[in-house]
Amino acid sequence: xxxxxxxxxxxxxxxxxxxxxxxxxxxxxxxxxxxxxxxxxxxxxxxxxxxxxxxxxxxxxxxxxxxxxxxxxxxxxxxxxxxxxxxxxxxxxxxxxxxxxxxxxxxxxxxxxxxxxxxxxxxxxxxxxxxxxxxxxxxxxxxxxxxxxxxxxxxxxxxxxxxxxxxxxxxxxxxxxxxxxxxxxxxxxxxxxxxxxxxxxxxxxxxxxxxxxxxxxxxxxxxxxxxxxxxxxxxxxxxxxxxxxxxxxxxxxxxxxxxxxxxxxxxxxxxxxxxxxxxxxxxxxxxxxxxxxxxxxxxxxxxxxxxxxxxxxxxxxxxxxxxxxxxxxxxxxxxxxxxxxxxxxxxxxxxxxxxx
Amino acid sequence: xxxxxxxxxxxxxxxxxxxxxxxxxxxxxxxxxxxxxxxxxxxxxxxxxxxxxxxxxxxxxxxxxxxxxxxxxxxxxxxxxxxxxxxxxxxxxxxxxxxxxxxxxxxxxxxxxxxxxxxxxxxxxxxxxxxxxxxxxxxxxxxxxxxxxxxxxxxxxxxxxxxxxxxxxxxxxxxxxxxxxxxxxxxxxxxxxxxxxxxxxxxxxxxxxxxxxxxxxxxxxxxxxxxxxxxxxxxxxxxxxxxxxxxxxxxxxxxxxxxxxxxxxxxxxxxxxxxxxxxxxxxxxxxxxxxxxxxxxxxxxxxxxxxxxxxxxxxxxxx
Numbered sequence: 114x115x116x117x118x119x120x121x122x123x124x125x126x127x128x129x130x131x132x133x134x135x136x137x138x139x140x141x142x143x144x145x146x147x148x149x150x151x152x153x154x155x156x157x158x159x160x161x162x163x164x165x166x167x168x169x170x171x172x173x174x175x176x177x178x179x180x181x182x183x184x185x186x187x188x189x190x191x192x193x194x195x196x197x198x199x200x201x202x203x204x205x206x207x208x209x210x211x212x213x214x215x216x217x218x219x220x221x222x223x224x225x226x227x228x229x230x231x232x233x234x235x236x237x238x239x240x241x242x243x244x245x246x247x248x249x250x251x252x253x254x255x256x257x258x259x260x261x262x263x264x265x266x267x268x269x270x271x272x273x274x275x276x277x278x279x280x281x282x283x284x285x286x287x288x289x290x291x292x293x294x295x296x297x298x299x300x301x302x303x304x305x306x307x308x309x310x311x312x313x314x315x316x317x318x319x320x321x322x323x324x325x326x327x328x329x330x331x332x333x334x335x336x337x338x339x340x341x342x343x344x345x346x347x348x349x350x351x352x353x354x355x356x357x358x359x360x361x362x363x364x365x366x367x368x369x370x371x372x373x374x375x376x377x378x379x380x381x382x383x384x385x386x387x388x389x390x391x392x393x394x395x396x397x398x399x400x401x402x403x404x405x406x407x408x409x410x411x412x413x414x415x416x417x418x419x420x421x422x423x424x425x426x427x428x429x430x431x432x433x434x435x436x437x438x439x440x441x442x443x444x445x446x447x448x449x450x451x452x453x454x455x456x457x458x459x460x461x462x463x464x465x466x467x468x469x
Numbered sequence: 470x471x472x473x474x475x476x477x478x479x480x481x482x483x484x485x486x487x488x489x490x491x492x493x494x495x496x497x498x499x500x501x502x503x504x505x506x507x508x509x510x511x512x513x514x515x516x517x518x519x520x521x522x523x524x525x526x527x528x529x530x531x532x533x534x535x536x537x538x539x540x541x542x543x544x545x546x547x548x549x550x551x552x553x554x555x556x557x558x559x560x561x562x563x564x565x566x567x568x569x570x571x572x573x574x575x576x577x578x579x580x581x582x583x584x585x586x587x588x589x590x591x592x593x594x595x596x597x598x599x600x601x602x603x604x605x606x607x608x609x610x611x612x613x614x615x616x617x618x619x620x621x622x623x624x625x626x627x628x629x630x631x632x633x634x635x636x637x638x639x640x641x642x643x644x645x646x647x648x649x650x651x652x653x654x655x656x657x658x659x660x661x662x663x664x665x666x667x668x669x670x671x672x673x674x675x676x677x678x679x680x681x682x683x684x685x686x687x688x689x690x691x692x693x694x695x696x697x698x699x700x701x702x703x704x705x706x707x708x709x710x711x712x713x714x715x716x717x718x719x720x721x722x723x724x725x726x727x728x729x730x731x732x733x734x735x736x737x738x739x740x741x742x743x744x745x746x747x748x749x750x751x752x753x754x755x756x757x758x759x760x761x762x763x764x765x766x767x768x769x770x771x772x773x774x775x776x777x778x779x780x781x782x783x784x785x786x787x788x
Binding site: 147150151173192199250256257259260261263264265267268271272274275279299389390396399400403436438439440441442443445446448449451452453455 | 477496505508542554558562564565567568569571572573574576577578580582583584586587699700703704707708711714716717750751752756759760762763766767768
């Protein structure tokens, strides 16, 4: 690599990092202002947040457990983004994935080597199916996927609740626990983290990130999917099947979301219960993808950030008296700042010009 | 139970559930007609619900029976201010409007619960003591058959919502302001060339949606939930968004759709007491609004087309 190329590489890599890092910093600063304005000590608040996320092995375990579905939800949103689609339905796909995984987990008794992969596959298929519908409507009827996926979220929520009540329990609120052979729980991981609820799902999530990177960056199909996202007309002209690619993108994105649900169903909870509202993981996935720059490696980092924020927040009320919702405010602000990256970039370029 | 008695249960409760949806959906119509997608309706309703309940709890002793009305006003004002965040991000900062809307929803819920915990030391407020009074509309409620169904034992905000739909229709289709609003949403560059200030029009439209979303949330909280917690507004903003689409971005259509969704909601709750609906599983009624909206968008129930420039930031000089 020539020196100029090397320089260019570093400039582009640093600018990809600058906006998310600035957005996170700005979000934390405004969060501190909110704490000061409402009479809390921001230093105590943030140090209890940090302790609650990484303070001892138990907290680290919990943070990793929370990071696991965030990675997969972030990958789901990012995969769609990269292929020109906005999948706001990750939440619904996650719920049907969760349901499918638990359903397989409680209904069969098989050897672990078959049962666990089967349950995860069922979750992926359920999520893919749930995303397939908006995919078809987008490809053939040109209906915008944002609205359809929002509607599909609610259909998923209510249908899942109905199925839990009528099929997975006898008019109860909770399914049975999944069989040991379909569980992601690990006594080993629990024992080294003071009995946190961390489970083997994190390995699956990391594999998911590698798969997404490989699929998008290293395969012809991935190139096609991205090309369709960039410019449908050019892709059509180049002989690609635009409609099939749109549907495939949505289905793959949904499959990631479904597996995120399997992490909750087979790992964290080991069952599924009737939900009064959404889990929020799917919506947080949008933030994860945005901060991660829609890049598989970036998503691993940003999912860890959000996992730490969410888990660390639980320590804030007892040690610093700050309500956990402060973290939701910070996350919302971070999304705002990333979304408004146009202004951040504008300011940065002004600053640069001023320096020269 | 006779059919008439059944209708006497269903219709008033449908109107009762529809009112907050109508207000919010009309707000959505204004925003989207100007070309700004507003996924943040849910968040605007949350803020409205929060402000109205806090106002009501704080000032009930001072203002007495006027309190709920002043609470609506407060919710409207705060909703308007809150929607400015969405306006600044999506109009001036050229943010992705869907992403900015998602952030609005997050921020509304986080901020309102944060403040509830700060102010009351728990995750849920107390019940409000003063709500709207049920009224019988004079003269109209005496009409046989129709009177008891539509005009008695209801709340004033429900009628305001319906009247507002017609006002919105008049404003959007019969006034110069409405013409400019639609022009900006369909073809901002042409509108700009004709001397219309695209940015200003879009700001106004988003602020109207904030005001109406705030009122929608306040009406829901004051009449239906009577307190505020994390689950007070759970999906009603998105249902209003669905009503707006099902109503094809038209005020009267949105009102009709909201009434219909209100009916579905009320059936899912009162259905248990009605003989021939007892056997219909509630889940069908719960998902009906969403399934119907998908069908409408897919063109099975007449094609629903969004305003052309909806979702696209307007950048001067860019073709």
